Amino acid sequence: MPDRAPQPVERQLPTEEARDLVALVRDIVQREIAPRAAEQEDAGHFPREIFTLLSEAGLLGLPYDSDFGGGDQPYEVYLQVLEELAAARLTVGLGVSVHSLACHALAGYGTKEQQSEHLPAMLGGGLLGAYCLSEPASGSDAASLRTKAVRDGGGTSHASGAESGGDWVITGTKAWITHGGIADFYTVLARTGGEGARGITAFLVPGDAEGLSAAVPEKKMGMKGSPTAQLHFDGVRVPDARRIGEEGQGFAIALSALDSGRLGIAACAIGVAQAALDEALEYATGRQQFGRPIADFQGLRFMLADMATQIEAGRALYLAAARLRDAGRPFSRQAAMAKLFCTDAAMKVTTDAVQVLGGYGYTADFPVERFMREAKVLQIVEGTNQIQRMVIARHLAGPETR
Known part of the structure; x- marks a missing residue:
């Protein structure tokens, strides 16, 4: 269909x-x-x-x-x-x-x-980008990334005293990269200093850089049309003019990007949920059982009502966070809340949409089974929903004590 x-x-x-x-x-x-x-x-x-x-x-x-x-x-x-x-x-x-x-x-x-x-x-200009933060051994713990960028040559100094000029040589592997292998450019976070968040720097790497290669794309349960692949940096040379921000500023840049990116994921989640509700409504109002549309039955009507309410609540939450961002006000906590709520809602709504369609919902003849498979990844990407809860709690109660 x-x-x-x-x-x-x-x-x-x-x-x-x-x-x-x-x-x-x-x-x-x-x-x-x-x-x-x-x-x-x-x-x-x-x-x-x-x-x-x-x-x-x-x-x-x-x-x-x-x-x-x-x-x-x-x-x-x-x-x-x-x-x-x-x-x-x-x-x-x-x-x-x-x-x-x-x-x-x-x-x-x-x-x-x-x-x-x-x-x-x-x-x-027709280019397509990708974002390279995660690695095989550092997903949620992004500050422990191991991909290294080592300066080869140098020149004058910034006012901060850091060297400038010359090239950087990037070596390592990035994982779970959307558009990996097909992007025209990559924003890459690499370690230029010591351990932890303060040793990370951001670079803009061309997609055709020598020494850059992509693994075979992952075989995923959903979003099969979107390639997700590991990227291997085998001595990729990048001029210092493609370093973004100061040395050691990369992790702060990454976190800033993720706050905004999480709002993007929240909006995508509500889009998938809305599509699932639309499909469930069309089916429920057209499908006859016991001489009347199944949308007449209270159990199903209440399910549809709950689905619609979750979608409206999620949309209001991501838009409220967006308006804070547009006003130049802090929005990190609200972005985490929006990502958490909207993606959990998408998973629930798409699962219920499959239930509304019954056996038909479990077949590829109707798109709700695809929506359900796609919704799952949104609870994982750009910070799992467990990480979102940590971010929210940190804003509420302060950092965890050791």
Whole structure:
């Protein structure tokens, strides 16, 4: 059974421009993404042509500065675009979120020269990015990463006294990299100093750098169209001009990016949940049992009501966090809450959608089984939901005592 575009969500958008933007996204979804989503996911096809189209439409750089090719849109708008894309196909919605995450370091911490040189192509020039923090032995404990960047040569000094100039040589392995092996650029966190968070620095690495290779993509239970692979850095040389921020600032840059990225995951989760609810509603109102639609039965009606309530609550939570971010206020705790709640809600809603469809829900003839498989990964990526609880508790009660 072919996928259908989700029923339009009634959105509160701040400007006419934002309303036009969402209308454009819905048009692209209905024409280009939804009709082929199930077939392409089943075949493991990555829709690079869709990302090219989104770039041409100005949708890959929405939350960034228009001076460098971005869309100057607040996160309140950008996240609702992500939700629309993820409702049609998570590979696309999550892919846009990951691309935005990969641009964050340069947009937020790069020099004006670096931004002018690289951001226009990254934001609107058809390039696709990836973010390299996790490693085989350091997932949740990201500060223990082992990939090393060693300076080879040097020159003048910054005001801080650190060397500059020359190249860096990066050696190590990154894991669980969305777009691994197909990205045009990678934001890479590598160890340039001692142990712990203060010894990590960020770099912008070209996708075709010599010595950079990708392993065979992971075989996943969902998101089969989105390649996830290990990346091997075998003496990859990167000029100091591609170092982002100061030496040792990389972990702080990474955490800043993840706060924003978690909001992207939250929006994608609500998109998947909304698509599952739409499918469950269509089935329940059309399926006849005992002489009437199964949507007439109270047990199922209450299930649908709970699904809709979780979706609305999750949407309100991620938008509240986004508005804090847009206002320049702290939002780390709210981002963790949104990521936690929205992804747990997506898992519950998609599981219930399968239940609503009964045996049909367990078949690939209907998309709810795919939504359920896809929802699971959202509880894991960009900080597991157990990590989100640690972040929230730390904001409430302070650091853990030893």
